[in-house]
Amino acid sequence: MPMAPKPQEEGVEGDLAFSRRVPSGDNLPRDICDRCGFIHYVNPKIVVGSVVTYDGKFLLCRRAIEPRRGFWTLPAGFMEQGETTEEGARREAREEANADIVLRDLLAIYNIPRIAQVQIMYRATLSTDAFSAGEESLEVELFSWDEIPWDDLAFPSVYWALTQFRSVMDKEAIAPFTNPEGETGNLFPRKPPAGI
Amino acid sequence: MPMAPKPQEEGVEGDLAFSRRVPSGDNLPRDICDRCGFIHYVNPKIVVGSVVTYDGKFLLCRRAIEPRRGFWTLPAGFMEQGETTEEGARREAREEANADIVLRDLLAIYNIPRIAQVQIMYRATLSTDAFSAGEESLEVELFSWDEIPWDDLAFPSVYWALTQFRSVMDKEAIAPFTNPEGETGNLFPRKPPAGI
Numbered sequence: 001m002p003m004a005p006k007p008q009e010e011g012v013e014g015d016l017a018f019s020r021r022v023p024s025g026d027n028l029p030r031d032i033c034d035r036c037g038f039i040h041y042v043n044p045k046i047v048v049g050s051v052v053t054y055d056g057k058f059l060l061c062r063r064a065i066e067p068r069r070g071f072w073t074l075p076a077g078f079m080e081q082g083e084t085t086e087e088g089a090r091r092e093a094r095e096e097a098n099a100d101i102v103l104r105d106l107l108a109i110y111n112i113p114r115i116a117q118v119q120i121m122y123r124a125t126l127s128t129d130a131f132s133a134g135e136e137s138l139e140v141e142l143f144s145w146d147e148i149p150w151d152d153l154a155f156p157s158v159y160w161a162l163t164q165f166r167s168v169m170d171k172e173a174i175a176p177f178t179n180p181e182g183e184t185g186n187l188f189p190r191k192p193p194a195g196i
Numbered sequence: 197m198p199m200a201p202k203p204q205e206e207g208v209e210g211d212l213a214f215s216r217r218v219p220s221g222d223n224l225p226r227d228i229c230d231r232c233g234f235i236h237y238v239n240p241k242i243v244v245g246s247v248v249t250y251d252g253k254f255l256l257c258r259r260a261i262e263p264r265r266g267f268w269t270l271p272a273g274f275m276e277q278g279e280t281t282e283e284g285a286r287r288e289a290r291e292e293a294n295a296d297i298v299l300r301d302l303l304a305i306y307n308i309p310r311i312a313q314v315q316i317m318y319r320a321t322l323s324t325d326a327f328s329a330g331e332e333s334l335e336v337e338l339f340s341w342d343e344i345p346w347d348d349l350a351f352p353s354v355y356w357a358l359t360q361f362r363s364v365m366d367k368e369a370i371a372p373f374t375n376p377e378g379e380t381g382n383l384f385p386r387k388p389p390a391g392i
Binding site for chain 1: 202203205207213220228231232234237238240242274276278279282302314316370372374
């Protein structure tokens, strides 16, 4: 799996000096700083987010940041330390859409192993119809199912979440979904299947 | 939330030199190396594991490592880069119990924000009755419900998973559980409620 470039503070002279080897007592190679011996354990990251509906419409945010700037996504983002997955999903809706949401239940857990991401997606509703673009969004909008900009969705998992949500929309309690059979997040969104 | 001590390679002279400040373009303080500017983003870690049954009995492992050495736990551990949550759960059963398991469905997502952990627990069965203690286990055993060593469980979430599993044992499809109401992982396991 590709190593992501490591973040370095702006304005610092000189390069980072990590090399990859197996620390004693471990069984996998890790990045270790040649200067101070710091072992950089990298674990999969958790994305938390929601399919948010209001009056039968779907809340989507147009991304103001890379990757996929200008494309439409669900309110979702990296979970932070010290919060729960539910708190993280609510925080992301506040940050990206200035929206207050009520979580209903778990919609899906998606795995994108290529980028070591686990996405935990909830079913949610807007608690009021107040929302607007947060710092990371160009615009935020409620779309009816037929208005969803399928050709301009940011990520495959946005497509998965919307279509899976739609397939159980009337069900009170659901067993959560996983990746669609055989999909690993490398294929781009397509039109929704007919008849759902 | 308490900062965990950072891992350092054995035999390296000198201390790590991280200090905590907000990097430009960010909105939370992070640990930044005073020497090279490396920004240490720390995200919640994912634990993957399973309640594994065979012939109505429950597979438990007695821990050979700290924390809670000598206490009984489910086959579970930290998810690694490049694997899915399901692959991670199967790997942990292989590593800790030399067991080959078949995952059935998602049992629960638990949040332990104090230690920034998200635990993703599956329902699973042993594919054969072959199992034995792996490197991180002192012993591995199948217990009937009444034989489970309730006083010697390693973590609250082991208790949660076993009792929640039991409450839906006969159900084909389930909506997954979360932490029991009001619990954050700080209370130690108790006897199971009567009558389940």
